[in-house]
Amino acid sequence: MFESLQERLGSILNGLTGRGALSEADVAAALREVRRALLEADVALDVVRSFTDKVRERAVGAAVLKSIKPGQMVVKIVHDELVAMLGEEGVPIDLNAPAPVVIMMVGLQGSGKTTTSAKIARRLTDRQGKKVLMASLDTRRPAAQEQLRQLGEQVKVATLPVVAGQSPVDIARRAVHAAKLGGHDVLILDTAGRTHIDEPLMVEMAEIKAASNPHEILLVADSLTGQDAVNLARNFDERVGITGLVLTRMDGDGRGGAALSMRAVTGKPIKLIGTGEKMDALEEFYPKRIADRILGMGDIVSLVEKAAETIDAEKAAAMAKKMQSGKFDLNDLADQLGQMQKMGGMGGIMGMMPGMGKMKDQMAAAGLDDRMFKRQLAIISSMTRAERANPDILKHSRKKRIAAGSGADAAEINKLLKMHRGMADMMKAMGGKGKGGGMMRGLMGGLASKMGMGGLGGGMMGGGMPDLSKMDPGQLEALRKQAEAAGLGKGASGGLPGGLPGGLPGLGGGGLPGLPGGMKLPGLGGLPGGKKK
Incomplete structure (x- = not known):
C-alpha cells in the first residue's frame, strides 16, 4: 500500500536532503511536486491544500532554512504533518461499555462488511478473549446471512440463528436480547448495504441504531474507490453518525488517497485496515507508522x-x-x-x-x-x-x-x-x-x-x-x-x-x-x- 505515493514523495524529498542549503524557492518547488503527487494519489483537494500550506508555513522559517541540515528538517515537517493528517494516535475499537458492547457495521454493498465483521470477531476472540456474537441484518442480498454463518464457523464465533421473515430492525432487537442471555461480551451487527447511498438505506440504518443502541458504528469503505469513499464517509456521518472507519483492500491500493483524506474530512479515526482476504489480514491503523512507511522510514x-x-x-x-x-x-x-x-x-x-x-x-x-x-x-x-x-x-x-x-x-x-x-x-x-x-x-x-x-x-x-x-x-x-x-x-x-x-x-x-x-x-x-x- 502507498507504493506509488512512497516512490513519488521519496524522490521529491531526496532532492531536498541531497543539498547543503535550501532557499524558499527550493521549498516552494518541492511542495508543488508534493501537491501534484498527493492529487495523483487521489487525496481530496481541500486536504492537499491544507497539508501543503501547513508544511510551507513551518518550512520556510529561518530556523529551518539556516539549520545545519535543512533538507532533513523539511522531511521531518512533512512527516509530522502526515501524522497530523492521519490522526496523531491510533484509536482501537472501544469496548469500554456495559456488555454486550454493540458494534454496528455500515457501508455500501461490496465494501467488505461481512468479511470485516468476521475478521473483527476473530481478532476480539483470539487477542482479547472476548465472547462474541455476530448477527446478519442483511435480508436483501441473497445468502448474506448464510455467508456470515459460514464465516462464523471458520473463525469459531457464534452467529445468531436465522428466522425467516424478520425485518432488519427485528433481527437487531433479537440479537441484543440473545447476546444478553448468552453472556456475550460483544455483539457485531452486519447491516445491509446498497450499490449507492439512498434514502431507504439511511432510514433503515437510523432505525437499527435506535433499536440496538450501538457503542461503535464502524463505516467499512473500499479504499480503491478513492474520492467516492470520502464522500461516502461524509454522508454516513451526517445521517447516521459514525465513530470510526475501516478501510478494506488496502493491500491493493498503491495510492492511498482514501486513507489520507477520510480522517481529515470526517474527523473520525481510521481504526482498522484490511490487508488481504484471509481472516487474519486485518491491522490496527497507527498514523505514525503509516507516515513512516509512506516516507520510506x-x-x-x-x-x-x-x-x-x-x-x-x-x-x-x-x-x-x-x-x-x-x-x-x-x-x-x-x-x-x-x-x-x-x-x-x-x-x-x-x-x-x-x-x-x-x-x-x-x-x-x-x-x-x-x-x-x-x-x-x-x-x-x-x-x-x-x-x-x-x-x-x-x-x-x-x-x-x-x-x-x-x-x-x-x-x-x-x-x-x-x-x-x-x-x-x-x-x-x-x-x-x-x-x-x-x-x-x-x-x-x-x-x-x-x-x-x-x-x-x-x-x-x-x-x-x-x-x-x-x-x-x-x-x-x-x-x-x-x-x-x-x-x-x-x-x-x-x-x-x-x-x-x-x-x-x-x-x-x-x-x-x-x-x-x-x-x-x-x-x-x-x-x-x-x-x-
Whole structure:
C-alpha cells in the first residue's frame, strides 16, 4: 500500500536532503511536486491544500532554512504533518461499555462488511478473549446471512440463528436480547448495504441504531474507490453518525488517497485496515507508522508484531535446535519460506524495514520476488520425503520427474539446490558457534550478493545489537529515532548507509521480542522468547 505515493514523495524529498542549503524557492518547488503527487494519489483537494500550506508555513522559517541540515528538517515537517493528517494516535475499537458492547457495521454493498465483521470477531476472540456474537441484518442480498454463518464457523464465533421473515430492525432487537442471555461480551451487527447511498438505506440504518443502541458504528469503505469513499464517509456521518472507519483492500491500493483524506474530512479515526482476504489480514491503523512507511522510514514495530503473531514458537524452537546441530534440509527451507509468506512475503517484510523500500524494485527486476519463492515451494512439494530429507540423492532422472510435477525447469531446480547448500553450510558454521539458525539472514544475504549489494548481507545482518525483547516501547521508539538520525529512510541513494556498525539498531543478533530462538527474519538476527499457538 502507498507504493506509488512512497516512490513519488521519496524522490521529491531526496532532492531536498541531497543539498547543503535550501532557499524558499527550493521549498516552494518541492511542495508543488508534493501537491501534484498527493492529487495523483487521489487525496481530496481541500486536504492537499491544507497539508501543503501547513508544511510551507513551518518550512520556510529561518530556523529551518539556516539549520545545519535543512533538507532533513523539511522531511521531518512533512512527516509530522502526515501524522497530523492521519490522526496523531491510533484509536482501537472501544469496548469500554456495559456488555454486550454493540458494534454496528455500515457501508455500501461490496465494501467488505461481512468479511470485516468476521475478521473483527476473530481478532476480539483470539487477542482479547472476548465472547462474541455476530448477527446478519442483511435480508436483501441473497445468502448474506448464510455467508456470515459460514464465516462464523471458520473463525469459531457464534452467529445468531436465522428466522425467516424478520425485518432488519427485528433481527437487531433479537440479537441484543440473545447476546444478553448468552453472556456475550460483544455483539457485531452486519447491516445491509446498497450499490449507492439512498434514502431507504439511511432510514433503515437510523432505525437499527435506535433499536440496538450501538457503542461503535464502524463505516467499512473500499479504499480503491478513492474520492467516492470520502464522500461516502461524509454522508454516513451526517445521517447516521459514525465513530470510526475501516478501510478494506488496502493491500491493493498503491495510492492511498482514501486513507489520507477520510480522517481529515470526517474527523473520525481510521481504526482498522484490511490487508488481504484471509481472516487474519486485518491491522490496527497507527498514523505514525503509516507516515513512516509512506516516507520510506520502515515500520519496525509492526514487523515485530507481525512476526510474533505468525511464527509458531514450538515449531521454530525445534528447528533452531536442529539448525544448531548443523542439519538443514529442504523441509526446513520450505517451512521458512512459508513463514516468510505469512509475514507478507519479501516485499511486505522489506517494506517495513527502514531504507529497504527501494530494494524491492531492484530485487523484482532481478527475478528475486515472492513468485520465485512460490515456484521453489512448488518444486519442494513435488519431491518425495526421502528427497526432501536428503537432497544429495537428486540426480538427473529425479530432477526430470520433479520438473514435470512442478512446472519448473532443470535450471530452477539447480538454483534451489545451490541456494539450499549455501544456507546449509552457513547453518553448520553458525551452529558450531552456538548462534542457532539464520536461514532468512542467509537467504537475504545470498540474494543481495547476487545483485551486487554485499552491504546488505554485512551491514544489515551483523550481530551484537541490543536485545529488543528486554526493551519497553519507549526504548524501541528511541532506537527508531536513532535509525532516522543515521539517515535511514531519508533517501540515501545507495540504499542503506554503510556507516552503521552491525546493521540497524536493535536488528542484529540480539533478536526481537516474542519470537522463538533461532528463527530469523531478513537481517533481524535471532528471535528469542516465543509465543505459543
